[in-house]
Amino acid sequence: MNEPTGVAADAATILFNLPDYRVISTSINAGRRQVIIETDQPxxxxxxxxxxxxxxxxxxxxxxxxxxxxxxxVLWSKYRWYCEERACDRLSFFESTPQVPRRARSTSRLRDQLVDAVIRSGRAVSETAAGFAVSWWMVRAAVTEACLLRLPDVDKLSPRMLGMDEHRFRSVRYFQDPATKAWTRFEPWMTTIVDLDTGQVLGVVDGRDHKGVGDWLFARPLEWRLAVQVVAIDPSARSGRRCGCGFRAQQSLLITFT
Ligand SMILES: [Zn+2]
Structure with missing residues (x-):
């Protein structure tokens, strides 16, 4: 949904180019440029x-x-919204976006660039921190977080027990169909596949249904699959409450895989 707020504001939004946000004001204070932004969708x-x-x-x-x-x-004019669903226990909530998830103090695009500088370009953490005017700790934390998703050469491993766990890596988003005006909830869920003996993450697949997991498993060599004795779905109880399949998995935690 596009809601122009004036030529100058739109130009600023285009130049600032942060997804899901628009620039509502710009100024220069003591020689420093300041941008105030807000989200562009409810x-x-x-x-x-x-x-x-x-x-x-x-x-x-x-x-x-x-x-x-x-x-x-950058200042985010961030709103708390009422939840208008009567059956919902939550009365209100602060908005969040994929660029700035809950509790984040920085944009995802900044964290991505810090990680790229260190991992892909091989710059030192201290040099990267100075270049982006952020703390050494922030660079270190961004790199550590990104490395959790670095995956091993899985076919060279032979895990005995696999665990499947679902994660939500980003906030829920909504998209409006321009023709019908209907809103669709978009849930970027992911499932991680873990070696239960070592705790190592072996793979990450899209979606909450088990098709992604099935495709991932069948992409492995036959001997690899035959070596697997057990598949545990949702080994941690915390994600089990999310959906029907998680709930069922808790009732019979281990299923055999043949
Ligand atoms: Zn609600």
Whole structure:
């Protein structure tokens, strides 16, 4: 949904180019450029998914972001919204986006660039931190987080017991069909496949249904599959509450795989 707020604001939004946000004001304070942004779509409740239309209050959150033609101070005018679903226990919630998930203080695009600088370009952590004007700890944390998803050459391993666990890596998003105006909830769920003996993550597949997992398993060599004795679905109870398949898996935690 496009809601132009004036020629200058739109130009700023295009140049700033942060997905799901628009620039609502720009200024220069003591020689430093400041940009105030807000989200460009109403969010869904994190508990029930119903899209909110009523704002409750707002606070201004400072965000660390990439330099955009030089350093920019970014302030997010962030709203708390009411959940209007009567059956939902959550009365209100602060919005979040894939670029700035809950509790994040920096944009995903900044974290991605820090990781690229260290891992792909081989720059030192201290040099990267200085280059992006962030702390050494922030670079270190971004790299550690990204490395959790670095996967082994799985076909060279021979795990006995596999665990399947579902994760939600990003916030739920909503997209409106321009023709019907209907909103669709988009859930970027992922399932991780873990070696239960070592705890190592072997693979990450898309989606919550088990088709992605099935395709992943059948892509392995036959001997690899024959060596697997047990597949545990949702080995940790915390994700079991999410959906029917997780619940069933908790009732009969281990299923044999042949
Ligand atoms: Zn709700």
């Amino acid at each position: 969010p869904g409740c994190p508990s029930c998914g119903v899209i909110s239309s009523r704002r409750k209050e707002r606070r201004v959150q400072r965000l660390r972001d990439i330099p955009v033609a030089g350093p920019v101070e």
